Amino acid sequence: MTGAWTIALVVLAVLILLALVRLLRGPSVPDRVVALDAVNTLVVASMIILAVVKKQVIFVDVAIVYALLSFVGLLFIAKYLGREM
Amino acid sequence: MINELFTIVLLLSGSIFMLLAAVGICRMPDLYTRMHAAAKVGTIGVILILGAVILSFRELAIATQCLLIILFFLLTAPIGSHMIGRAAYLTGVKLWKGTRVDEWGAAGTDTLEKQSPSSAEPPPDETAS
Numbered sequence: 677m678t679g680a681w682t683i684a685l686v687v688l689a690v691l692i693l694l695a696l697v698r699l700l701r702g703p704s705v706p707d708r709v710v711a712l713d714a715v716n717t718l719v720v721a722s723m724i725i726l727a728v729v730k731k732q733v734i735f736v737d738v739a740i741v742y743a744l745l746s747f748v749g750l751l752f753i754a755k756y757l758g759r760e761m
Numbered sequence: 762m763i764n765e766l767f768t769i770v771l772l773l774s775g776s777i778f779m780l781l782a783a784v785g786i787c788r789m790p791d792l793y794t795r796m797h798a799a800a801k802v803g804t805i806g807v808i809l810i811l812g813a814v815i816l817s818f819r820e821l822a823i824a825t826q827c828l829l830i831i832l833f834f835l836l837t838a839p840i841g842s843h844m845i846g847r848a849a850y851l852t853g854v855k856l857w858k859g860t861r862v863d864e865w866g867a868a869g870t871d872t873l874e875k876q877s878p879s880s881a882e883p884p885p886d887e888t889a890s
Contacts, residue, residue, distance in 0.1 A: 691783040698786045706849035714786050714799040721810045736826045747837040754844035758851045
């Protein structure tokens with residue numbers, strides 16, 4: 677049973693690398709921001725899977741805070757890019 | 762037994778949706794289509810994986826926290842991608858050449874590059890006409 681979670685964790689790590697390719701290659705700045713948002717989503721998912729694999733509930737709290745901070749950061753970057761700030 | 766089966770199915774489908782999101786991030790031709798892939802498919806993937814975690818732990822406290830994360834993603838993913846797309850359009854990121862409808866461009870919205878007289882950049886493609 678733990679094997680399936682570990683495999684999912686490895687798959688998500690590979691997907692994070694795949695999104696990082698777009699983060700490095702993206703032709704414009706908003707491209708990179710969108711890729712960063714996808715990386716944040718993947719990190720939240722893998723953090724929750726890590727809570728199951730390690731059997732430590734604290735990772736779920738960490739995932740909540742991470743999602744909240746990534747949303748606030750995304751809003752600030754968007755406002756800054758639109759030159760409204 | 763049936764519980765583990767449901768957990769595996771949810772985890773597998775969530776991982777597949779995450780794979781689709783990442784492949785869409787890499788392969789889509791345009792910022793806006795990439796954003797579409799990242800926001801919607803990524804949200805569905807996170808929700809399915811959280812459902813698998815809820816079924817795996819089967820405790821009320823963790824289920825509440827996971828439902829909170831689901832609600833938070835459902836609230837914030839559209840807002841975030843809307844803000845990024847708006848900022849990208851205002852700064853003049855080009856649409857894909859196969860785009861059929863560009864309502865904001867047809868309405869004559871001034872982008873920042875049109876407003877500033879110094880930059881000689883052409884406005885974004887107005888393929889909708």
